[in-house]
Amino acid sequence: MRNAVFLISPLLLGGCAGRHNWLAGAGAEAARIEQLFWVLLIGAVVIWCTIIAAAVYANRRQVDPKLERQARWFIIWGGAVIPTFLVSGLLIWGMVILRDITSDSGDITVRVDGERWWWRVIYDGPDGDVVTANEIRLPVGQTALFRLTADDVIHSFWVPALGGKMDMIPGRETTLALTPQKTGSWGGLCAEFCGGAHALMRFDAVVMEPEDFDAWLAAEAAPAQVAEGDPGLAIFLEEGCGACHSIRGTQAAGPVGPDLTHVAARERLGAGIYAMNADNMARWITETHEMKPGIDMPPYPDLDGARLDRLVTFLMSLDHAE
Ligand code: HEC
Ligand SMILES: [Cu+2]
Numbered sequence: 001m002r003n004a005v006f007l008i009s010p011l012l013l014g015g016c017a018g019r020h021n022w023l024a025g026a027g028a029e030a031a032r033i034e035q036l037f038w039v040l041l042i043g044a045v046v047i048w049c050t051i052i053a054a055a056v057y058a059n060r061r062q063v064d065p066k067l068e069r070q071a072r073w074f075i076i077w078g079g080a081v082i083p084t085f086l087v088s089g090l091l092i093w094g095m096v097i098l099r100d101i102t103s104d105s106g107d108i109t110v111r112v113d114g115e116r117w118w119w120r121v122i123y124d125g126p127d128g129d130v131v132t133a134n135e136i137r138l139p140v141g142q143t144a145l146f147r148l149t150a151d152d153v154i155h156s157f158w159v160p161a162l163g164g165k166m167d168m169i170p171g172r173e174t175t176l177a178l179t180p181q182k183t184g185s186w187g188g189l190c191a192e193f194c195g196g197a198h199a200l201m202r203f204d205a206v207v208m209e210p211e212d213f214d215a216w217l218a219a220e221a222a223p224a225q226v227a228e229g230d231p232g233l234a235i236f237l238e239e240g241c242g243a244c245h246s247i248r249g250t251q252a253a254g255p256v257g258p259d260l261t262h263v264a265a266r267e268r269l270g271a272g273i274y275a276m277n278a279d280n281m282a283r284w285i286t287e288t289h290e291m292k293p294g295i296d297m298p299p300y301p302d303l304d305g306a307r308l309d310r311l312v313t314f315l316m317s318l319d320h321a322e
Contacts, residue, residue, distance in 0.1 A: 019187035022160035026186055026207070028179035029101045029163030036093065043086075054078075101164060103177050106145025110136060114148070114155030114168035114190065117197035117295060118258050118271040123217060130221045131246070133258035135266045137206045139213035140183050146176040156192035159205045165191045180207040185267060196294030202272030219320035223249025224261045232314020235307055239300060247318065257297060264319040282312045 022030060054074075061067075113120035123130040136159075138144050148157050150168040157176065158165035166176040180186075190201035208216065224247050226233055233250055236242060242252030248261040258271075266276055270292050274280040284291050286308065288299035303311065 019185065020160045020189070024161040024182070024186070026180060026182040026184065027159075027162035028181055029097075029177065030161060031181075032097050032100075033164055036097065040090070101177050102166070102175050104145070104175060105143075106177055107142035108139065109145045109147060110138075111147045111149075112136070112157060112168070114150040114153075114157065114194070116151070116153065116195055117190070117201040117292075119201075119203050120151075120258070123220070125217060125221045127221065130217060131248075131259045132220055132262065134271045135204050135206065135268070136188065137208055137213055137216050138178070138180050139210040140180050140207050142210065143177050143179045146178065148174045148176060153194045154192055155190045155194050155201070157188070158191040159186055159188040161186040162205060162207075167192060180205075183207045183209060188272070197292055200271065200273050200292050202268075204267050204272055206267065216320075219265070220262055222321060224318050225321050226250055226314075226317075230314055232310045232312075232317070235311045236314060239303065239311075244297070260315065260318060262318055262320055264316045278312050278316050281315055282308055285311065 023034060025031060025034070109124045111122040113122070119134050119136075121132045121134070121136055123132070146157065146166070148166055148168045149172065150170045152170055154170070155168040156165050157168055159178065162178045162180050163176070166174050168174065184207055186205045186207065188203040188205045190198055194201065226247070226249060233247075233252075236247075237251060242250075242254050244254040244256035245258065245260045246253050246255065248259075252260075263269075264276060268274060269276045269280050269284060273292065274284070280291075285300050286303055287301070288295065288297050
């Protein structure tokens with residue numbers, strides 16, 4: 001019994017994964033990979049049982065020279081011909097899936113750049129690039145073509161509920177097509193060890209109705225709604241945050257860190273790891289390396305009191321216009 005639990009535990013774990021469940025049936029590509037997986041698993045079990053049964057049978061039989069022709073037939077067909085056809089068939093099937101999921105066409109294009117340890121996300125909007133970060137929104141039922149690359153080390157882009165993973169390689173572009181079939185928020189992650197904060201390099205893939213997606217993209221394309229002389233923006237610029245971060249519609253145009261134009265519209269903070277709220281935002285700024293160890297943002301432990309409050313209020317106001 002213990003052994004049986006041990007043997008099936010990988011399947012059970014797969015079922016526990018929730019937002020990261022690759023058996024969630026949330027995407028067309030995930031469904032094709034799942035189909036291949038079940039065929040491989042059931043096929044392997046059937047073949048294994050057949051071989052064991054044959055071995056047990058052979059062990060029990062008396063040696064009988066008349067059986068030798070049968071045995072040769074069994075070895076040629078069972079050991080060479082059938083496996084050759086089976087493995088070739090599986091290879092072709094796998095290659096067809098691979099061709100489709102790395103295809104070059106889609107209804108929308110999303111460029112994703114793997115950074116240490118967050119995601120730069122660029123949509124082709126009607127009026128040019130729409131730059132955002134750490135959250136990917138997709139219209140349900142449409143094929144999104146991802147154009148993937150990386151800044152300095154190799155990452156791997158993976159939304160288990162929607163499909164397979166794909167390497168992100170500096171200086172090269174890889175592609176991945178995903179066709180979500182269920183609305184909802186699915187977990188994405190980096191699946192290739194990329195340094196200290198690798199395990200905290202996550203994102204949300206939010207699948208929406210097409211008209212909601214269009215509204216979201218239009219809101220995301222708009223510059224930030226910042227009042228003239230906002231005291232929080234002044235603190236943001238004084239502290240030098242704008243050297244690394246951009247907020248479109250303000251002076252802040254730093255290219256190093258995630259775009260913050262609509263940071264408060266994201267579901268999560270810190271590349272998919274914390275709930276987006278004022279408390280976490282304040283801690284992110286003052287206890288940066290307790291929140292996410294080893295990242296390339298300096299902590300600001302001396303920011304406190306009213307100054308921190310104003311900065312946090314300003315950041316939390318960077319939402320979509322109603
Ligand atoms: C030296 C460059 C640098 C400076 C200066 C800097 N940051 Fe960052 N910031 C980063 C990087 C890099 C990340 C991504 C960290 C990660 O998740 O790995 C980040 C992440 C963030 C995030 C999370 C964004 C998201 O999508 O969840 C916020 C919010 C943020 N910074 C605010 C600030 C504020 C406010 C200041 C000034 C007080 C500041 N940053 C100063 C580099 C910087
Ligand atoms: Cu990574």
